[in-house]
Amino acid sequence: MTGRTVAKHARFYMGGYDLSGYARTFGPLVWTYDEQGEAALSDEIKNYLPGHPTVSVGQLNGFFDNTATSGLHVVASTAGVIRTVMAPIGMRAAPAAGDPVWGGQYTQLGYQSTGEGLVGVNIPFGGWDNSGTTEAYDQPWGVLLHAKGAETAASTTTGAGIDTAGGQTTKGGYMIYQVFTGTGAVTISIDDSSDDSSYGALTDATIAIADASTPQAGIVALGKTDTVEQYLRWQIAAGGGFSTVTFALAFVRGR
């Protein structure tokens, strides 16, 4: 769907964990460029060019919860590490393919219990992490290709794709994924198409998951001048011992 929405349809995924059930708020989602500029003597007005952007996922405020394996305290109590974050924004419903997604790799700067009464947690994030693979790209907003959900079989060749651009682009992009749970090995990839009918594998947009039972997340960057056709769709290929995988997948198109 397109249009407007409210916060209850947003989700927060980090490192292969869906933290939406523990989160109360997150953000602000900052994407702000340095304003480099000054007016020449004869210019009518001060004027600027965009410099480096600051990209930050802000802070996550949630419940102090030590539920085994998945609780926020269990997942996020170690600060100072790199986190791969996806925040899909559902449009008046739970996030679905085609909805906008904020993504990126950020350093978790802290973990502090807060508040009175119900004990909460505040998790501040830093800017874009230097050790990430996407420094060639300056934008964090992409499109959800596969909403969080389970797949139990390899993809067929049918199925509609998502129009993520309105046309072909030649400036690469990156895929971002979260694998929440599963069994066995699986390869997650993206196909592209110019007509939403004839699809081929999008070069480099693939990740082999050796063991889907381990929560994991990451970013796979394409070359900066790679061609990406108008329509995109997710694909999975079964590996050894595969029976199911629950994952979310998004793509950020370069510009």
Place this chain on the structure above:
Amino acid sequence: MTAQTGRTVEKWTTFKIDDSGDTLRTVTGVKSINGVGLTYDEMDVTALADALKNVLPGHPDLSITVVGKFDTTALTGFHTVFSGINGVNTPLSLDIQIGMRHAWESGEPQFGITSSATSGMICTSYVVDVNASEATATLKVMGPTAPAWGTLVET
């Protein structure tokens, strides 16, 4: 109806800006627009012998802040438009039209600029407040030409 004069209310204001494909879009979901108009540096040029402090206007500056709902409407939604133009080094046309107690028409006040290859607006920030399902965009001038108040559409 012909162009009217007098006072008005905000519901007759229309915000238009180029999208990433250089097409002027009437953005949907806009809630408020602040900073519409130039503000000049005040340069003190007082000499010892002057009877009072005196000033001259320096360069003007312009920083427009637009707040809107997180709106993904195809082509015109606030998120659709601003997520596509933030940080892009292409001058954009801007047309903020203030209708006088009815939908704006030629002859009524507007503020903006028709972009050229070297002058126009740029978007330097796009920040989303997920909890309010709102976003804030900041617009600055690129190039030597100042936007201005007028009464004719920008293109």
